[in-house]
Amino acid sequence: MNVGFIGIGSMGSLLIDTFIGSGALKPSQITASNRTFAKAVCLADRHPGLQAVPLNRDAVIDQDIIFLCVKPLEYKNVLDGIRDALLPNQLIISITSPVLLEQLEESVPCKVAKVIPSITNYMCSGTALCMYGSRMTDADILRLNGLLSYISEPLQIDEAHARIVSDLSSCGPAFMSFLLQKFIDAAVEETGISREQARVIASEMLLGTGQLLTSGDMTPEELQARVAVPGGITMQALALLDRELDGVFNSVIRTTHAKYHEDLERVAVSFYGKEVNGP
Known part of the structure; x- marks a missing residue:
C-alpha cells in the first residue's frame, strides 16, 4: 500500500x-x-x-x-x-x-x-x-x-454527528487537559506542592481513570459512586462541581457547533460560490 x-x-x-x-x-x-x-x-x-x-x-x-x-x-x-x-x-x-x-x-x-x-x-x-x-x-x-x-x-x-463526536474525540483531550491544568494550578496555589509533582500525580490519575472507563468497564457514574462515600470529602467536592459547572459543557457544545456551521457555510461558498445546507 x-x-x-x-x-x-x-x-x-x-x-x-x-x-x-x-x-x-x-x-x-x-x-x-x-x-x-x-x-x-x-x-x-x-x-x-x-x-x-x-x-x-x-x-x-x-x-x-x-x-x-x-x-x-x-x-x-x-x-x-x-x-x-x-x-x-x-x-x-x-x-x-x-x-x-x-x-x-x-x-x-x-x-x-x-x-x-x-x-x-x-x-x-x-x-x-x-x-x-x-x-x-x-x-x-x-x-x-x-x-x-x-x-x-x-x-x-453518521456524518450528521460529525461535530459532536469530534468534540468528544478530537477536542476532548484539550478540554480535559485544560480542566486538569486548572486542578494542578489550584493544588499548587492552595498547598504549595511542587507543580511537577502535582502534574505527575494528576496525569497518572487521568491515565488510570481512562483505563477504568474503558477496559475496566465502568461508567462515569459508577466510578464516582465507587470513590465518593456518602457524606465524605469527595461527595462534598462533587456537589460543588455540580453546582459550579452546571451548563458549562452545554455552552461549550453550542460554541463548537456555532463555529462548525460558520465553517460549513464558508466551505460551501468556496466550493459553489453560495451557501448551502449541511449536516
Whole structure:
C-alpha cells in the first residue's frame, strides 16, 4: 500500500509519525507534499525513505490512499489542482469535518472518505471517526480500517454527528487537559506542592481513570459512586462541581457547533460560490 499526504501540519505530521512508529507503514510507502516544501524535506530527513515532493500532484500519482490534511478553505484549490491526476480506484481521505462527503464526491472522480483523527492516536489510543463515501466498497472499508487500527479504534459515524463526536474525540483531550491544568494550578496555589509533582500525580490519575472507563468497564457514574462515600470529602467536592459547572459543557457544545456551521457555510461558498445546507 502506498499512501500520499497533502499537508503535513500538526495533524498530518502526527499521522505520518504514528503510522511509521506503529509499524502500519514503512517510510518508503509514504509520499508527502506541503505548501512549504522545506517542511516536507525535514520530514523526509526524519524518516529516511519517505519521499518529499514539491507538488501536490506528485503526492497523488501511484498512491492507493491520499490523506488531505489542509485547512477547510484550502480544499477547493487543492482538489482542483489534483483532480486530473486521480484515478477511480484511488481513495481520497479528508481529515476535516466541515468539508462534506457530497462536496468531495462532486469534486473528484475517485473514492472518498472522511476520517477525524485525535491527538490520542499518537499513543495508538482513542478513536478514528470514519465516514465513507458512496463509491467505497466493503473491501475499501476493510483496507482503510485495517490501516487505522494500528493507531486507533476505527469507529463509523453518521456524518450528521460529525461535530459532536469530534468534540468528544478530537477536542476532548484539550478540554480535559485544560480542566486538569486548572486542578494542578489550584493544588499548587492552595498547598504549595511542587507543580511537577502535582502534574505527575494528576496525569497518572487521568491515565488510570481512562483505563477504568474503558477496559475496566465502568461508567462515569459508577466510578464516582465507587470513590465518593456518602457524606465524605469527595461527595462534598462533587456537589460543588455540580453546582459550579452546571451548563458549562452545554455552552461549550453550542460554541463548537456555532463555529462548525460558520465553517460549513464558508466551505460551501468556496466550493459553489453560495451557501448551502449541511449536516
